[in-house]
Amino acid sequence: MKDEKTGRGFASDNNSGVHPEILSAIQKVNTGHEIAYGDDRYTQKVVLKMKKVFGDEAEIFFVFIGTAANVLGLSAVTQPYNAVITPDTSHIHVDECGAPEKFTGCKLLTVTAPDGKLTIDLIKEHMHGFGFEHHVQPRVISITQSTELGTVYTLDEIKTIADYAHEHDMYLHMDGARISNAVVALDTDFYSMTGGSGVDVLSFGGTKNGMMYGEAVVFFNNSLCGDFKYRRKQGMQLASKMRYIAAQFDAFLNNDLWRKNAIHANTMAGKLYQAVKDIDGVKVTRKPEANAVFAIVPEEIIPALQDEYFFYVWDEDTSEVRWMCSFDTTEEDIEQFASLLKKFTS
Amino acid sequence: MKDEKTGRGFASDNNSGVHPEILSAIQKVNTGHEIAYGDDRYTQKVVLKMKKVFGDEAEIFFVFIGTAANVLGLSAVTQPYNAVITPDTSHIHVDECGAPEKFTGCKLLTVTAPDGKLTIDLIKEHMHGFGFEHHVQPRVISITQSTELGTVYTLDEIKTIADYAHEHDMYLHMDGARISNAVVALDTDFYSMTGGSGVDVLSFGGTKNGMMYGEAVVFFNNSLCGDFKYRRKQGMQLASKMRYIAAQFDAFLNNDLWRKNAIHANTMAGKLYQAVKDIDGVKVTRKPEANAVFAIVPEEIIPALQDEYFFYVWDEDTSEVRWMCSFDTTEEDIEQFASLLKKFTS
């Protein structure tokens, strides 16, 4: 992952820039003074707008990034002796440099999850030792939607896990860094896939779908977050000029921008899949359900391919790579990349 | 502090918007794909530019906010059993909701500092117990420049503290949330007032002087930050689309924008001081050296005054208030506010 290049690519949906409508919204709120730290008119208006999306009982807090949304959301519903059950592919386990452990004190209990998705059977591996003080006490189940492997939980699957969590006096946390892609994939809406399916705490992401920065922590039960404002501040995530985050979410939700962007990204992934799946020497690992395509390609062609369109190797042992599509991926990108792939493998 | 209003005011320099040149710079980098997390072309270019400002040995890391810059900077040069000596008015002690303690584990050892400035004599109150395992071990002296009380350390004062720190195997940390205002006040330059005066770790702030978000942690000795990238990530401060922070710093440094903005803010504070200092019933607490004016005003007039121009009460017991000027404070603001003050106090 050291040999990184600039230019077009499939490295990640956060290598894209900012959608013009988002940028325009930022400019529009750049007028004079506003009280800092979220007590401005824009933030309050956008929070109300988001309550329309997530339900009146929902409480919404803006933070800077997805890692912070995850970690602070988890901190609100745990004590340091608790544990969080999560797949071993989850962002909170693999890609946050131990921030969950450092900030919450909790242990992450991982399972090997085919396709990055938890099931009750997998969760049960860690449902031991309740009341036994030598063991961490499982308190949260954390899922990612869409997952780090580009798969998507159905609403029923989410509900099943949520019910299981609640039966055991636990909470369901959803890392929604790519939530728009999942909503589009399921042809549902934000609420039905989150609070409506039993999710208790959500990291609501926008940066991977056209925003510049800013994520939201959404609590579906306001009894969970009476003190969250202190956790956010102590967690170094309270933006002074918060209106510029609010403005982005405003634009994100207006005119279904989030949906258009996600439909585009998912569609591009579908086209990429079609374009590469039958190439000799390329083995698509799983059918894409959102905006990611995973494939095993010959190890020796990877560097040359990355030179043209940068992407990341997912698993060095198996030579599996990940190609992410985003709101600004073009059909031309797909065609050129597929051509290159064909050329290099032939 | 609950009765917050929108509109023009002297509440804080972060109630201002974003300077147009900063916004314009953000727009300019919004072109296509860039590797995320700081490996983009813009970030690397701007870091080199900042090395020109702070010296070749300096290492620069972007984070989101000042609290994070302070806390992560301190974490790099401490172990949890260390202590940080700081005035009891410092932002790290008063306004960060315990983030330094939570994240570093360290104790803050505070002193009552007239005008918000440390002196060797004040520092000495806590220079005890070295080598004694029952006591936290002082390791960092932290000063704010310009201070939370609107005062400014001279270069000699900084050097004296830095020398004292180094003689005792300690580091000097500077919270530079309002560093531009101090540089302008002293008619010096960034390096002379920081690394050149012995500062080891600096929080370099821009948000209070016209930026949207983004601060930098600057280490003047690169042996201190070999592992800082991990601390930043674990500290939830690694921006994915970092080019938009880099672009802001680029514009901030270009054409001395930082200086123009700071000169303006300081000048406005000077004018405000002149306009209010002789009003009956108003007692300016200390002559402004940067962009803040502190004054004691009759308690009963504060609410009506806040209705027109919002500001914060600094000390409820003494009815001392703080008026901050910023890059977008206007002469009209000053005149109207002084008139109101005269009217209310007469």
Add this chain to the structure above:
Amino acid sequence: MKDEKTGRGFASDNNSGVHPEILSAIQKVNTGHEIAYGDDRYTQKVVLKMKKVFGDEAEIFFVFIGTAANVLGLSAVTQPYNAVITPDTSHIHVDECGAPEKFTGCKLLTVTAPDGKLTIDLIKEHMHGFGFEHHVQPRVISITQSTELGTVYTLDEIKTIADYAHEHDMYLHMDGARISNAVVALDTDFYSMTGGSGVDVLSFGGTKNGMMYGEAVVFFNNSLCGDFKYRRKQGMQLASKMRYIAAQFDAFLNNDLWRKNAIHANTMAGKLYQAVKDIDGVKVTRKPEANAVFAIVPEEIIPALQDEYFFYVWDEDTSEVRWMCSFDTTEEDIEQFASLLKKFTS
């Protein structure tokens, strides 16, 4: 504090050995197998016995040392964004190497307390910023009884602070490392001075009064400690062979051993006070109320005096020293020490 000697002395009440009745109790429980980690018969019996002392609602947890009792007790009633108000002479602030901050995440807010005792006026210095997310939220008032300066709160003083705490939705924590000495000084009983006076969480100490190791955290409201067993284990304070701690507390409470020991220590301090108070060149700083005598003595005689009877210098700047008496201090110790003091100062 490096020039430490062995032999008789007034260094601290934990320089004494173990009272023979305590040791004998340890031997008596050394019979065969017992379930580890507190589920043994002895621990359960002694906990019931302590409930007789502290009230049926009280919950008692054994830990190893006083620092742990303090820190874990505080952790049970705080979140990391909270603060603990305490005198700047308190053990939790001065002598625990930052363990409270490291383990709880909380900030300690200190005040300069004459004679080591908090008052409402002193506490009020920090009763600001409630509901304001930039500030740590005061949640606990922590007092030491008897104090680190050898003074004792009256029951009324404790009740006044407790009422004040509870009116502000805060808790009262008592560090009772020398609780026996205070009970004896006030001629009261354990419950009246703790739960009966409004204390919520108590560190109940025995090591400084004849035990080998082991302290207890006592909660007077069992709603505060439903999860304390996890905090104790995660706090590395769950003893496997807990019966040996239980046995010590058993002996401590039997036949008023704690009282006899404390009466002796206090009496010896009184005699020491009488023996030294009129010596020329010696200025007793405050009349002893428990088992400590503080005095200013000529700096130059300290080393020679320490050679004979070791003790600690309390304040190097003023040449104030501390002489602690314990259950095994003898009248001969007092006489010889006073003679030496007279000789050295004459």
Add this chain to the structure above:
Amino acid sequence: MKDEKTGRGFASDNNSGVHPEILSAIQKVNTGHEIAYGDDRYTQKVVLKMKKVFGDEAEIFFVFIGTAANVLGLSAVTQPYNAVITPDTSHIHVDECGAPEKFTGCKLLTVTAPDGKLTIDLIKEHMHGFGFEHHVQPRVISITQSTELGTVYTLDEIKTIADYAHEHDMYLHMDGARISNAVVALDTDFYSMTGGSGVDVLSFGGTKNGMMYGEAVVFFNNSLCGDFKYRRKQGMQLASKMRYIAAQFDAFLNNDLWRKNAIHANTMAGKLYQAVKDIDGVKVTRKPEANAVFAIVPEEIIPALQDEYFFYVWDEDTSEVRWMCSFDTTEEDIEQFASLLKKFTS
């Protein structure tokens, strides 16, 4: 694990009492005053004695319990963004209620280890992401000797792991809660199996082999522990009356008491194995190498068996149980227990 009983049993080697020679040593040091916190004559003498065992370069620190020895030892060689690679059966992962994560901030990276023993191949599963700031950075490999499954690493196996660790700029930590049993099993000595085989940090345990309380953290390279005294104090593990821990270690090492106890425990485990291995319905899971026997027994007989000789179920899913022998297990215990087992299974 709720249905715990008192009386003879095979629950754990810490259900035993204290060996008479240990208790006698405690009594012998109970004479008058000693400087607290380890500056007493006994502690210093015993530390020197242990240096004879572990090498002149070794540094030895007493703490109260094994969990603390592990956690503080790990804290000395890690930063919070590091990771510790360990089997998923390890005490630090399973039985310390998340203390390692809470105190060090580090993530534990676990592998499924047959027989509780790491191998290079297993370790390699986690040797990824070095230098990549999104990932925790592996810094320590932690093994338990003898393991939680009653198995023992050979000296060659330890050396191989140590070499691998050092080649990758990592440290080898050994949890030696049952170190005596392993030394006896391998017919070696303490040093050869630890520092002599490349171990960097050792938790040296005595409580499971006849001591009352007290463990030691041993560093084989004194550059690793220059600041450990602060970590121990802040970790709430600095005993005031430390002579009573020192005295125990003294007796433990005198006249090979540790060896006699461990030989006895291991021998009893061997006899237990012989006595039960051919009983119909009992399947010994693995040949005992130290003082533990693991076996699968019919689920329905467990409660009645526990009523007579208490022990723990290791794996509820498979009905695998653990029988620990200790220094005070008798041949009569073995015979009676085997008889019962035969009776219940027939």
